[in-house]
Amino acid sequence: MEIQEALVDQVLIAIRKIIRAIDLHSRKLIKSCGLTVPQIIVLKEIEKSKAPTVGQIANSVSLSQATITNILTRLEHRGYVTRTQHDDDKRRVVVRTTEKGKEVIGQAPSLLHDKFISSFENLKDWEQLSLISSLQRVAWMMDAEDLEASPVLSPGAVMPIDPYKLELERSLQSNSSKNKEVK
Amino acid sequence: MEIQEALVDQVLIAIRKIIRAIDLHSRKLIKSCGLTVPQIIVLKEIEKSKAPTVGQIANSVSLSQATITNILTRLEHRGYVTRTQHDDDKRRVVVRTTEKGKEVIGQAPSLLHDKFISSFENLKDWEQLSLISSLQRVAWMMDAEDLEASPVLSPGAVMPIDPYKLELERSLQSNSSKNKEVK
DNA sequence: TGTAATTAATTAGAGTACTATATATTCTGC
DNA sequence: GCAGAATATATAGTACTCTAATTAATTACA
Numbered sequence: 093m094e095i096q097e098a099l100v101d102q103v104l105i106a107i108r109k110i111i112r113a114i115d116l117h118s119r120k121l122i123k124s125c126g127l128t129v130p131q132i133i134v135l136k137e138i139e140k141s142k143a144p145t146v147g148q149i150a151n152s153v154s155l156s157q158a159t160i161t162n163i164l165t166r167l168e169h170r171g172y173v174t175r176t177q178h179d180d181d182k183r184r185v186v187v188r189t190t191e192k193g194k195e196v197i198g199q200a201p202s203l204l205h206d207k208f209i210s211s212f213e214n215l216k217d218w219e220q221l222s223l224i225s226s227l228q229r230v231a232w233m234m235d236a237e238d239l240e241a242s243p244v245l246s247p248g249a250v251m252p253i254d255p256y257k258l259e260l261e262r263s264l265q266s267n268s269s270k271n272k273e274v275k
Numbered sequence: 276m277e278i279q280e281a282l283v284d285q286v287l288i289a290i291r292k293i294i295r296a297i298d299l300h301s302r303k304l305i306k307s308c309g310l311t312v313p314q315i316i317v318l319k320e321i322e323k324s325k326a327p328t329v330g331q332i333a334n335s336v337s338l339s340q341a342t343i344t345n346i347l348t349r350l351e352h353r354g355y356v357t358r359t360q361h362d363d364d365k366r367r368v369v370v371r372t373t374e375k376g377k378e379v380i381g382q383a384p385s386l387l388h389d390k391f392i393s394s395f396e397n398l399k400d401w402e403q404l405s406l407i408s409s410l411q412r413v414a415w416m417m418d419a420e421d422l423e424a425s426p427v428l429s430p431g432a433v434m435p436i437d438p439y440k441l442e443l444e445r446s447l448q449s450n451s452s453k454n455k456e457v458k
Numbered sequence: 459t460g461t462a463a464t465t466a467a468t469t470a471g472a473g474t475a476c477t478a479t480a481t482a483t484t485c486t487g488c
Numbered sequence: 489g490c491a492g493a494a495t496a497t498a499t500a501g502t503a504c505t506c507t508a509a510t511t512a513a514t515t516a517c518a
Contacts, residue, residue, distance in 0.1 A: 226409030
């Protein structure tokens, strides 16, 4: 029982270290390319799904609408995106990248530390898959809370892991359509 | 090569989902107990290491000193902690929990989702250890960047995993000294 | 048709987190 | 003892993120 608690603590500690590492990396990017990780993610999403609305971006990148509005305001001020009213539905705002915006994403660096990426690439295949599977599993276990009235988890039931295997396989099959930002 | 990039993307996506889940949970805590996760972490740390200075707290919880000052200001306003000048070295500020502060940590809920914790506890032992090992490994791989002139990573070298085994074992041995916040 | 409910985006307000800078204090070397 | 270096904390400024409330536009239904 106490061991369980110590282990759960370890989970939180490890996650907070990861969060901090990602945040620090994001701040370094500001100096090297003038954009933060969230800004690059949003810019890329706009490029990927041509001329999306604010809400669509929010759904795609899993952030609140208010956050996207916030980030877009900054990107717009720097001339990387434009906001125009939707023709049919005037409540909607259509977002597009400018030429300047396209240019800056083209040369945007990797969203994860170079050291992490090289370390990751040096792992054996099964180790890579195991890492990703673990991360996705944790993400899923945390996400479950929001699914009110989710499928019954009987006490003692083993966590389903299949969704992640599926997601992983899907990503492997569709990777040819991904943009290359990692050299 | 392209598969590698898709996998690295999967890592970032999974981590961002985890970050968001933790943030959302933290915001829910504000309603249930009036404190956020970082506030609880800081409060607990003050309790644990009796009367620490601001810098000591920052080191213990791996946040910048400015962030701790920020959080302490809020905790002080609500009467959960006090700040007093150190007797010998007047640059230092000694932080202590008030009675009100001790009370509120006593009834503070878990820092991770209940669903996550119950899911985690239902995992087999090796699955729990595997999850934690993966998280710690990711944290380590990301942290490595900050260690300028770190031990040479020859191209093709396998990532060392031992530091985490050690950390894990240490936590298992010392868990009896941990406070019980998870029922 | 016209009001009510819904939907889309923004605004307001708060918390976390950083870097860089300022301020106060202590230590060091002369 | 005192000027300059080092240390500890606080402040300023920025960005991300959320929820809740507002504004504007569309849809539904009576």
